[in-house]
Amino acid sequence: MKTLRVPEATVTRLSIYSRFLERLDKNGVTTVSSGEIAEGVGVSPAQVRKDLAYFGEFGTRGVGYNVKDLLKYTLKILGLDQPWSLAIFGAGNLGFALCTYRGFNIRSFHIAGVFDNDPTRIGKKIGNLEVQPLDKFPEIVKSENIRIGVIAVPVSAAQEVADLMVKNGLEAILNFAPVALNVPDHIEIRNVDLSVKLEILTFNLGFRAAQNL
Amino acid sequence: MKTLRVPEATVTRLSIYSRFLERLDKNGVTTVSSGEIAEGVGVSPAQVRKDLAYFGEFGTRGVGYNVKDLLKYTLKILGLDQPWSLAIFGAGNLGFALCTYRGFNIRSFHIAGVFDNDPTRIGKKIGNLEVQPLDKFPEIVKSENIRIGVIAVPVSAAQEVADLMVKNGLEAILNFAPVALNVPDHIEIRNVDLSVKLEILTFNLGFRAAQNL
């Protein structure tokens, strides 16, 4: 096994491969080649093999990969062979959608708490979750062993929520607010910006088109 | 002005710069340096200048950039100096959140139609929008001059929705379903995958931590 730095793009693709493998497995497919994976997710076969090579040898030359095994390996690499408890801050529209999204549970994520500071929302049910006040956060972090926080509050509140998460020992943050947050180096943080991709589309439709690039 | 290929990462950052500039402008800041932009969005100053250099010279040496002007330029480059009408497919939890999100309107996006195939949802109001049946799509595309479609339906329906969009002449698609869609080359398509970033976090918390990388 290599001890090289793994590019983040490789991890991203690994997540995508694993979801493709899940689908193959559900459809009863037992063997798959790098070419078929590549075709299925829209990358090159060499890329698929290169990505997997960071973590070991999982295939059989002349044959391909065993779907069930490769799926298990990729999930393991991504850390999805164990359950992860999440805390979501902000029980607004996006928070609601995230809480009810079944796709997370399937991949070993479990929403262990939803928090909001709006008194009219606290106590309301989202599925079988109850929206909690902020002061319940510390105890729920402990009791549910939460390591990852999700920020779905307005931009104006995002930094203070991030600070609260850090103060309570969370190790990673997924931020949906379109703002760069300040957190200590040891905190893993990633932003999901729903507008940026939309603006890549308008850029391509406009500027790039005008330049004939 | 250069006629080089612009990296997509540059366009992504441009979108982020422009949002940062919006905030500065709202706060009454009139001048900003590449270093301050860099600080504000979490990249290097050289990166900021290099990104802008793809499109022209916007600053004054020794001084920096005029906030209002640079904001206007970045929006123009991104194609946001004109309104864009969107069609959203899927009036479920995510579709609902997208429809009610004010952040889109602010940046010259306008949701011109929401479509669903569930009879119990058709006719329901989301804000001042009414959920439309699929067969209304062709006429609304024309009347509202829609060029961009958003897919917020389950994976199982995503490809057929994409096909419908292509058939009706849409030019770009933003896809929230976690699956690679097949569309003709001339269609701009980007996926937004909310789980992938989460799995980068678990990877970093697990595997990467174990390797001490």
Next chain:
DNA sequence: ATATATTTGTTATTATTTTCACATTCAGAC
């Protein structure tokens, strides 16, 4: 057993992206 067709794992090559470093330019002080 041997040959053949496949497909992996890996090294070499190429391309892309980021960082660095600095000459150039400008505003303001004196």
Next chain:
DNA sequence: GTCTGAATGTGAAAATAATAACAAATATAT
């Protein structure tokens, strides 16, 4: 006017990532 300090724009260098190419390995057919 000239000098000084500051920050841009850019070409060269370094780092990173993707692609190509092929030897090694394996299953299957004969």
